[in-house]
Amino acid sequence: MGFIRKILITRSKKDELFYRELKSILGFRPVNLNIYKKAFTHRSVKNTDKAGNPQNYERLEFLGDALLGAIIASYLFKKAPSGNEGYLTQMRSKIVSREHLNELGRDLNLIKFVTSNIAKSKFGENINGNVFEALIGAIYSDLGYAYCNKFVYKQVIKPHVDIPKLEGKITSYKSLFIEWCQKEKKEFIFDVYDDTGNSSIRYFSVKLILEDKIISKGRATSKKKAEEIAAKRAYYAFQNEISKNK
Amino acid sequence: MGFIRKILITRSKKDELFYRELKSILGFRPVNLNIYKKAFTHRSVKNTDKAGNPQNYERLEFLGDALLGAIIASYLFKKAPSGNEGYLTQMRSKIVSREHLNELGRDLNLIKFVTSNIAKSKFGENINGNVFEALIGAIYSDLGYAYCNKFVYKQVIKPHVDIPKLEGKITSYKSLFIEWCQKEKKEFIFDVYDDTGNSSIRYFSVKLILEDKIISKGRATSKKKAEEIAAKRAYYAFQNEISKNK
Structure with a gap:
């Protein structure tokens, strides 16, 4: 009882900066920085792990897309008790639309973390949404469902999900x-x-x-x-x- | 320390039977039986709650579909570290195919729980998969992600997900x-x-x-x-x- 153990983690200056910026975006502490680095690595970087598996954001994007879908489904299920299956599906599509995901990634300026072997000017708009989804996948992989849910609430649902607006009842x-x-x-x-x-x-x-x-x-x-x-x-x-x- | 509190729940005979059968399928105790009853209620039953919202399995099916997708994505992400996004997407489609979900629901004989106002002989094959997904939604709604994950592992992944077989490398x-x-x-x-x-x-x-x-x-x-x-x-x-x- 009553003593505090401080874990000292030595990070390079660059990692320390990445850790801090990431923490401020997440709203909680990331643990395994490597997962997040992968979430921001474009496939033009030909990194592989020891087993020869490519280390870029594409697999994490797949994972993040699935988790985002489940978290939004769960939110809508609770918040729209009178909406039927068709309504819920339609509302979710609006929230996770390509355009909206790009906007979310752009707002957080995630592109500044991206490492690639091609000029950033050559990326299309979709890179923003792709790394946003990859970040969600990375959070799940690093810290599990509850933290992933927390992040999606903070960055997607709270600031952007407005049911009357999505329903088209209120446009502005x-x-x-x-x-x-x-x-x-x-x-x-x-x-x-x-x-x-x-x-x-x-x-x-x-x-x-x-x-x-x-x-x-x-x-x-x-x-x-x-x-x-x-x-x-x-x-x-x-x-x-x-x-x-x- | 050291005393045990026993909570006495009075259930009707019918509910007690439903509880027991459900518990044996889930592998853990359900808490809110009403959610599971909803998961097995066909839309031909015109039940509504106090607010007039329909009480059938369709909304839970939407929720379960999303959770199943996320849990399978997470499983494949871990188990197939060399598979790219396209591979993971394809493997998941095979696991959550309409045909496979129908088989899973049929194996558990979920149809015996279904209440409806039409003859069961008039249901198509898809009712099996639909209520299977609704059951997953009900577990999530009743007990959260961890239990939902546990159930999907027990009933979908462990007995049915066999990566070499899904890849077509081994057909039998x-x-x-x-x-x-x-x-x-x-x-x-x-x-x-x-x-x-x-x-x-x-x-x-x-x-x-x-x-x-x-x-x-x-x-x-x-x-x-x-x-x-x-x-x-x-x-x-x-x-x-x-x-x-x-």
């Missing part, structure tokens, strides 16, 4: 908010500013001001997304009043 | 064994007998006898499968000698 919270303001003759300002700070990824923040009062905030990798986040928060805060307007 | 262990015996001029007998016992499903057992000695055994729901299991066990026991023969 910003325009919904603006319509309401115009109808009610209320003044509003979306006050956007650069909020990158020490991050290696560019961020924008926005304050949504209604009648001289800040009613919500948003932060994201594009102005449009930050505005949408703030508008969504305002929408849920003022939901009763706004929905009367519909 | 029985014929491989017979060829070897003929070449080596060894006498063999596949001694098959009914071994249903107290089970509600019909079982066959086989003793594989080589030169008057029992070298392996097999038990399954068909004679052919039982023979194949015994031949496979013999194959792995005599692998060195048999593969010299190839």
